[in-house]
Amino acid sequence: MSSIKISARLFGLLFLFLLAANWMVWREVALFRQAELRVTFFDVGQGDAILVETPERHLILIDGGPDQSILNHLGRTLPFWQRQIDLIVLTHPHDDHFYGLAQVLDRYQVNQVLWSGVACQGSSCRLWEEALAESSAEIIIAQAGQRIRSDSTFFDILYPLESYYRYLPSNQNDLSVVAQLTYGQQKWLLTGDATAKTENDLMAYWGPALQSQILKVAHHGSRSSSQAEFLDRVNPELAIIMVGADNRYGHPADELLERLAERSIIVRRTDQDGHIKVISNGLNYYYE
Ligand SMILES: [Zn+2]
The missing domain is CATH 1.20.5 (Single alpha-helices involved in coiled-coils or other helix-helix interfaces)
Incomplete structure (x- = not known):
């Protein structure tokens, strides 16, 4: 029995x-x-971390958030055997964008790192430079006109307009790397913490080419970015705000939310929606 x-x-x-x-x-x-392009906007609190998975299985990670949580998010999102990342992009050397990237450089085989190469000061910035020095990744200094291609997907650098290697800006946000991702008829505009000055430069240089269906709202929804003229120029259908709940900066600003609402732009926020995944077949997209 x-x-x-x-x-x-x-x-x-x-x-x-x-x-x-x-x-x-x-x-x-x-x-x-998967035969689709996936762009995941991770909920990393007050910071940015965006993963692009192309249909050909190339991986681009744009910023890494303010702590180590990106390692968990990547572990849950990628197949367990995936230990390689093709390209890391740092939009600008502020903690809420680079800290997690330093951890990723340590744990993953990273082929290339693209950033502005600006001078930066402070102990946290040294952490980023040390992580870069220890990595075997090829370093690319960002400049408008560069195109990274993964078969059917283009990743175009729109800003800075020229090389600012070793230049110390008064505001690092002004020199955020801005990129446009294109897959078929779908475009994503990824703006880092771009300021109104950056937006003015972008509009003057790129004009109608800025038009994109999906906009990663600059600087966590700060009121001084995403000016009305810039939103009209980009003319997005969907805006993603990467922001921490109850952050001390008051992001996203009410004025910014009003500017988006006035234009009937759909808004998704990481503080309310968690991770946001936008998936496209090149003709259409959906998000979850
Ligand atoms: Zn930031």
Whole structure:
């Protein structure tokens, strides 16, 4: 009698094990076989961290958030065997953008790092420079006109307009790397912490080319960025605000939310919606 009970229990355990193994295998297959572009805006609190997964399985990570949580988010998002990241982009050397990237450089095989190469001061900035020095990644100094291509996907650098290597700006946000991602007919504009000055330069230089369906709102929804003229020029359908709940800066600003509402732009916020994933087949997109 007892042996039958044990056998039944063993069978039950075996069944559960096979069920779990089956789920894991199909999850990996589904992740591997995706034919869509996925852009995940991670909820890292007050900071930015954006992962682009191209249909060809190339990975671009733009900023890494203010702490180590990016490692958990990547671990849950990527297949377990994925230890390589093709390109890391640092928009500007402020803690809420680079701190997590230093951890990623330490844990992942990173092929290339693109950033402005500006001079920066303070102990936290040294952390970033040390992480770069220890990494074997190729360093690319950002400049408008550069294009990184993953077969059907383009990643175009729109700003800074010229190299600011070793230049010390009075405001690092002014020299945020701004990039436009294109897949088929879909465009994403990724703005870092761009300021009104950056936006004016972008509008003067790029004009109608700024038009994008999806806008990563600059500087966590600060009122001094995302001017009315800039929003009209980009003309997005969907705006993503990456912001921490109850942050001390009062982001996102009411004025900014009003500017978006006046233009009937759909808003998603990481403080309210958590991770936001925008998935596109090149013709259309949806988000979850
Ligand atoms: Zn920031």
